[in-house]
Amino acid sequence: MSEPSYIDRPNRPLYAYAMFYLAFLYIPILFLPLFSFNDSTYIAFPLKGFTFEWYEQMFSDAPMGAALVNSLKVGAVASVFATLLGVFAAKAVTRYHIPGKRPIVFVIMLPLVVPGILLGVALLILMKQIGVQLSLITVTIGHILICVPFAMATLIPRFEGFDKSMEEASADLGANAISTFWRVTLPMVLPGIIASMLLCFTISFDEFIIAFMLNGSEKTLPIHIFSQLRFPARLPPVLALGSAIIAISFVVVFFSQWLRRYGVDDKPSLGI
Amino acid sequence: MSGNDAYIQISDISKHFGAVKAVDSVNFSIASGEFFSLLGSSGCGKTTLLRLLAGFEAPTKGEVYIDGAPMSQVAPHKRPTNMVFQNYAIFPHLNVEANLAYGLRYDKIEKSEMNKRVEEALEMVQLAGYGKRRSNELSGGQRQRVALARALIKRPKVLLLDEPLGALDKKLREEMQLELRALQEAVGITFIFVTHDQEEALTLSDRIAVMARGQTLQIASPKELYNNPVSVEVAEFIGQMNFVNASVVDVKSGKAVLETAGLGKITASTSKSFVQKGNDIVVAIRPEQLSLRDKPARGQHGVKGTMKTSAYLGDRSHVYVSVEGREQALAVSAQEGTGSVGGLDRGSDVYVTWSDEALILLPH
Numbered sequence: 001m002s003e004p005s006y007i008d009r010p011n012r013p014l015y016a017y018a019m020f021y022l023a024f025l026y027i028p029i030l031f032l033p034l035f036s037f038n039d040s041t042y043i044a045f046p047l048k049g050f051t052f053e054w055y056e057q058m059f060s061d062a063p064m065g066a067a068l069v070n071s072l073k074v075g076a077v078a079s080v081f082a083t084l085l086g087v088f089a090a091k092a093v094t095r096y097h098i099p100g101k102r103p104i105v106f107v108i109m110l111p112l113v114v115p116g117i118l119l120g121v122a123l124l125i126l127m128k129q130i131g132v133q134l135s136l137i138t139v140t141i142g143h144i145l146i147c148v149p150f151a152m153a154t155l156i157p158r159f160e161g162f163d164k165s166m167e168e169a170s171a172d173l174g175a176n177a178i179s180t181f182w183r184v185t186l187p188m189v190l191p192g193i194i195a196s197m198l199l200c201f202t203i204s205f206d207e208f209i210i211a212f213m214l215n216g217s218e219k220t221l222p223i224h225i226f227s228q229l230r231f232p233a234r235l236p237p238v239l240a241l242g243s244a245i246i247a248i249s250f251v252v253v254f255f256s257q258w259l260r261r262y263g264v265d266d267k268p269s270l271g272i
Numbered sequence: 273m274s275g276n277d278a279y280i281q282i283s284d285i286s287k288h289f290g291a292v293k294a295v296d297s298v299n300f301s302i303a304s305g306e307f308f309s310l311l312g313s314s315g316c317g318k319t320t321l322l323r324l325l326a327g328f329e330a331p332t333k334g335e336v337y338i339d340g341a342p343m344s345q346v347a348p349h350k351r352p353t354n355m356v357f358q359n360y361a362i363f364p365h366l367n368v369e370a371n372l373a374y375g376l377r378y379d380k381i382e383k384s385e386m387n388k389r390v391e392e393a394l395e396m397v398q399l400a401g402y403g404k405r406r407s408n409e410l411s412g413g414q415r416q417r418v419a420l421a422r423a424l425i426k427r428p429k430v431l432l433l434d435e436p437l438g439a440l441d442k443k444l445r446e447e448m449q450l451e452l453r454a455l456q457e458a459v460g461i462t463f464i465f466v467t468h469d470q471e472e473a474l475t476l477s478d479r480i481a482v483m484a485r486g487q488t489l490q491i492a493s494p495k496e497l498y499n500n501p502v503s504v505e506v507a508e509f510i511g512q513m514n515f516v517n518a519s520v521v522d523v524k525s526g527k528a529v530l531e532t533a534g535l536g537k538i539t540a541s542t543s544k545s546f547v548q549k550g551n552d553i554v555v556a557i558r559p560e561q562l563s564l565r566d567k568p569a570r571g572q573h574g575v576k577g578t579m580k581t582s583a584y585l586g587d588r589s590h591v592y593v594s595v596e597g598r599e600q601a602l603a604v605s606a607q608e609g610t611g612s613v614g615g616l617d618r619g620s621d622v623y624v625t626w627s628d629e630a631l632i633l634l635p636h
Contacts, residue, residue: 162364163359163361165357165358165359165361166361166363168326168328168348168355168357168361169355169357169361169363169422170363170374171327171328171347171348171349172326172348172349172353172354172355172375172423173349173354173374173375173378173422173423173426174349174350174375174377174378174379174426175349175374175375175378176347176349179378183374184363187365188363188364188365
């Protein structure tokens with residue numbers, strides 16, 4: 001074994017820093033699964049004992065189940081529409097000469113930095129003005145708005161990552177524009193599309209502020225959870241559901257990040 | 273050359289990108305079955321011209337006719353042309369077979385015929401058995417063949433090639449040049465080949481258009497270009513050349529007397545119209561048309577010089593001789609082992625000689 005090169009030499013302070021950083025990020029989240037198995041309605045130390053009761057209650061909690069289904073619906077629709085819009089926009093800004101391209105991209109990306117509460121209030125005023133009844137549909141519209149920039153950010157590198165001569169080659173071989181889109185463009189950006197849908201779904205699924213402003217009688221899961229905080233007895237099943245969602249989200253985000261990179265170059269890149 | 277001499281007609285075509293005239297009023301015709309090259313350094317407009325033919329760019333003005341039909345309103349997917357891209361543009365999500373079959377779907381042919389054509393095309397480019405591979409499992413030369421097969425399988429009237437050999441190493445490139453030429457002769461399709469490599473263009477082409485600043489400088493056969501360039505710019509681009517400034521002292525019955533910078537007073541036979549008494553012209557001489565001697569030769573023009581340096585090229589050397597009245601040394605090509613340079617050292621006096629016929633007179 002040879003000596004590690006200068007750049008690979010281990011650095012203890014940096015290791016310690018990295019460990020502290022990871023602990024800071026993840027230990028708070030670990031309280032959720034910890035208390036979800038604790039045999040007490042009070043969320044406090046010391047732990048009382050181990051139980052699956054909260055998980056059992058979670059499955060029999062009808063309002064929470066309804067909220068979960070609502071969130072899944074909103075997330076599914078928002079992610080599909082945001083990604084669809086993102087595909088067209090990303091294709092346009094990477095493939096065509098559009099006058100004022102930069103300002104257009106800037107405006108599309110703006111919801112990334114506009115505080116959600118402002119967007120929520122603005123959308124609420126708009127919906128009231130044009131007389132739209134608040135419902136899951138208004139929540140979905142709000143979620144599409146905030147998801148499009150994320151879809152664009154995921155898809156633009158995908159479009160930039162493949163040469164436009166691929167599309168020219170397709171046209172050259174006899175394919176019209178629509179055929180080229182289906183047979184070349186779409187297969188080549190497909191990993192990006194899946195990644196974008198997963199990312200948008202996750203964003204929509206845990207979004208609170210806009211959902212809070214725009215929801216009608218039906219609640220999404222984050223709003224339901226927030227409304228349960230006043231009732232200590234109802235909180236433990238929420239912890240159980242939260243733990244389950246964390247587990248699922250981790251898998252989804254990990255998978256989407258892997259897909260985002262997969263196949264961009266010839267080298268297999270399994271790392272994140 | 274066979275068939276129609278104006279199979280492809282490029283008629284006063286221009287392409288401007290903003291203020292840049294990428295292609296500027298270009299006019300010429302290409303015969304059917306011809307191997308035609310567009311040669312020039314980067315930015316000369318050769319690739320833009322090819323893309324105009326393929327339909328990827330629309331001309332600012334002018335028209336392209338292929339087999340008599342105007343092309344400017346015809347979309348790329350409806351043109352009788354196919355292209356081999358510089359980076360090959362092989363679809364990475366499809367295997368070799370699917371890449372080859374990609375365009376056949378639009379030709380409305382039977383599935384069995386399609387498979388037969390794919391097999392034939394693979395045979396033709398010597399890739400039989402590689403049908404199931406993906407582009408990332410192929411070498412550079414193999415990708416080049418796939419791109420070629422994918423275009424030829426469509427049986428186009430015209431094959432457009434955009435520097436297809438540029439990414440290959442020298443040895444492979446030379447192999448592919450021979451294959452490409454053999455293939456073109458076998459299929460008999462008109463090839464239009466874009467390259468910046470003058471050697472490649474000379475090796476492959478029936479005719480070459482030398483381009484610069486969006487215009488064609490000269491369109492001629494390789495031999496004609498080499499032996500009879502029309503301008504200093506073309507002569508600079510094709511092969512190595514010595515240029516000598518000269519002024520015309522006298523012209524009499526096809527013989528011109530020239531006062532040169534460095535070669536003294538010389539005579540050259542010419543019928544070119546710009547060679548008029550009192551004009552400044554340029555005399556061009558190929559290094560291989562110059563000889564080295566240790567004493568002046570009788571009956572030949574010559575000039576005395578000092579051997580400066582030499583570049584060994586294997587089968588021959590280029591010897592650089594500085595002569596009085598000239599800043600740049602004369603390049604003289606000397607065969608290895610002929611003895612004419614053998615005993616000469618740097619700094620020794622030599623005589624550079626040439627024959628009258630070797631002189632090419634060019635406008636200043």
